[in-house]
Amino acid sequence: MIPAWIDGVLTPVEKLKAHQRGLRHRAISVFVMDGDAVLLQQRALGKYHTPGLWTNTCCTHPHWGEDGLDCAVRRLSEELGIVGVTPEFQLTAEYRAPVGGGLIEHEVVEIYTAPADRDLTLSLNPDEVAAVRWVSLPALRAEVADHPDHFTPWLRIYLDRHATSIFGQLADRSDPAQLRSSEAI
Secondary structure, three states: OEEEEEOOEEEEEOHHHHHHHOOEEEEEEEEEEEOOEEEEEEEOOOOOOOOOOEEOOEEEOOOOOOOHHHHHHHHHHHHHOOOOOOOEEEEEEEEEEEEEOOEEEEEEEEEEEEEOOOOOOOOOOOOOEEEEEEEEHHHHHHHHHHOHHHEOHHHHHHHHHOHHHHHOHHHHOOOHHHHHHHHOO
16 A cells, blocks of 8 residues: 545555556655766566666655655665665655556655665566666766657656756756757857
8 A cells, every 4th residue: 555645635545546546646766876877777577557668776655654765775675685775865746647558657756866886786676677777867868868768757757857956966967958069069
């Protein structure tokens, strides 16, 4: 059961039902970072929405009554085997996006970054993650601009609307429009 708002009241709801009804619900997203490099995951092909798409390091829904930070730490371990990192809260954002199959994500999401070294130990849960890769933030933003259909809707929203709040000054140096205009000089 995940926390969703029904008639303005936070209520435990089955995750699939929340997506089928487009209910506003709590979520977390984590970006594991090494400098300007982001660890991305490709969602497992068996996921019931957005299978095979690339996204931020980890994203999920807290259990009923679970703190966002505790959820972030738990899911980093469960999905990727990442332990010993300390996620840092960056912001709370809200978005609503179709994710295929008539399902809608309407999330109030706590977004975290977690500094780590690229050589951190990973143990991928194949039910959750098909692959991972490190990519620089400038390269990621350019890739998302060129091939948006390869990435989850929420990752595209984060980069488009919340990059500065998530990544700080790194976001300013990685804006594809700025990179392309500076390359033309």
